[in-house]
Amino acid sequence: MSSHAHSAPHAMPAPTGFISKYVFSLDHKVIGIQYFLLALVAVCLGIVLSVLMRFHLVWPSAHLPFVTGGLMTPEQYLALVTMHGTIMVFFVLTTAPQSGFGNYFLPIQIGAADMAFPRLNMLSFWTTFLAFVAIVAAFFVPGGSPISGWTAYPPLSGLGQVTGPGEGWGQTMWIISIALFCGASLMGALNFIATIIDLRAPGMTLMRMPLTCWGWFVTAILGLLAFGVLLAAGVLLLLDRSAGTSFFVPASEVVTDTLLNHKGGSPILWQHLFWFFGHPEVYIAILPGMGVASHLLSTFSRKPIYGYRAMAYAMCGIGFLGFMVWGHHMFISGMSPYSGFAFSVLTMAIGVPSAIKTFNWLGTLWNGKIQFTSPMLFALGFVSLFISGGLSGLFLAQPAVDNRLHATYYVVAHFHLVMGVAAIFGIFGATYFWFPKMFGRMMSEPLGKLHFWITFAGAYCIFMPMHFIGIAGAIRRYADASGVQYLPQFQPVHKFMTIAAFITAAGQLIFLWNFFWSLKHGAKASDNPWHATTLEWATATPPPHDNFGGNYPSVYRGPYEFSVPGAAEDYIPQNLAPQEVARSK
């Protein structure tokens, strides 16, 4: 700890009772773990749903014990699609990297005692929890869960029970859940931004923040600007469903021989509002992963990150451009070719900051003393998946190509690799890296590596073939290919992907075992087991209630001072005063 440390009393006294310590906690670290565990439950549920989908695609006539009548209906398959997407995007990819790890490590990494507004922080978590309860409840309401996909396009989502079994109560629960989630995310975003702007330790300039903090910062700004729009759209959709308004539902809609009493609403309007949120949302999922990957690549290459400023600006650039490209999700909606052209060019422009990041990651690795630890493997996997998944985005950015590929598995492959699996690899890397700090013990390295190789190979086995069957014309969202003349030829590929999915899903049990076993039996972790430089490693393991035991650090240098010539150690912590740095003899 630096001799320049100074003290500041913590805003909140340390809690004493069980409830105030672990349930309604105001401590950002406990709230971070709560978010993480919520995401862990959600991801298990999401994986089960995807395995069921993969099973049904290959064996559509198999009898399932938990389905009424034994056979899965197309509507039930669509309900799986909807719930898998919703749970994964909102309650895993948005919740774990930002709300989970961001909550735990952002204040510590910038040298603060807590988030700016601890009560609001607690409120955000419990609102997210309620949102999760609401979405899970959609399984159990009359009619079951909704079938309109995670994008909830009207008119399907706007008309109620008449359009499908899950479109009554199930869709209403979906909207309520998402509205709650929006509220929680807005509160969280506000808290993150205020914390970063006002509570940084002395010396912690913006350009000395770890890139993880930059990731959380840009993500918070995106969340702030995007979730309000989804909330507004959700309110209008709810009114269309329950109050007879016609914002999105077009006139003279006839469903199952019933003429519905709606006037000339615009379904395309929903698509615009949804994707104005939806595209930034994919960056909300991936930007924290980019921050974590940068952090880990530098730490385990024992080299400063290549082009720190470029990395920070590239994140800002991606966030900024992310708000201008929502139309590329709607090329097939019949938009003007001129709009399509503009959206296409802007979409490809995102390739520039993305390429800057990719080359800087490679530049960081170049000539590094690479340590292949579990977190490092997942960071490398992140880069690989980001490239593989990102490149197909350039093809989909062409309106003419997208018209052909939009409804096929090609798009499924693209977004799963780039925003799904890559973001998950960021979460895994963060988990293996920070577990010692959070829980005081190390996770098992051999199990971590086994988990990595199964997941890495599995992800490619599942999603790479999807590109090819997508190009060949395999339509997505179809529950059963056997009735369509040209689709059965893809069944062998589907079977391969399904078996890969089973193995990959089973591989996650290794992670769960490693996580819970290490909580009790892992090797004791020192305060700084990875010899890392940022402030979370300058405090005790696990950190005390006020993060720094009253000795708040000052910051003297950037976050990635590895292998500095002339220094005795190959890393210099951010809080070490210059006169305290040991020199090599």
Added chain:
Amino acid sequence: MPLVTATDVVEIIEPKRQGPRGPGKPPRGFGGGGNGGGSGDSPARQRAYVTGMTVALGGILMFFMALVSAYIVRKGAGADWRALIVPKILWVNTAILVISSFTLSRSRRDFLRNDLQSFRHWWYVTTALGFLFLIGQLIAWRQLANAGVYLASNPSSSFFYVFTAAHGLHILGGLAALLAVAFHKGRRLTLATSSNVVAMYWHFMDGLWVFLFLLLTLGR
């Protein structure tokens, strides 16, 4: 490394780009070096409330702008749009809300001049005007309903009710905040900060209403 002297090392490990004030002195952060948390009334924490309110208003603005863009798109989308003539009382309500911003400014000015009695006086006047505005909005709803114009009557009326309800809820929140400051007990926020952030919010809601009112009258 025998060729490197101690001064060289300091030069090497503290390159210029890391801080303009030379080694040994941590430059103040962008936010002026908040001590990470601080006690209830530390300057960094008070600043965080102002930042937080600014940021929150950004989020609220996006919510309303989504509704406004939906209004513009929906108006152009269907042939079923019939212009809604807003109730006359809306002019009175708008005037009341605008006046409440002036009384609030007066109140804040008195606070900064340390005239706490006058501060409270004008603060109460603002709160009362806020309630008056809400009552006026409810009367406007009654008048429309009496004329047979309901939420689902026409997209224009749908948007009218959505705008006024969403804005009214935000005003209701603002009134709760005004009352909370009026009966201020002063635990975590200083009165200076709380009155400041509530005033920011109130002025914003005033400006937002004027914009929505213009949209509903000129853009109908």
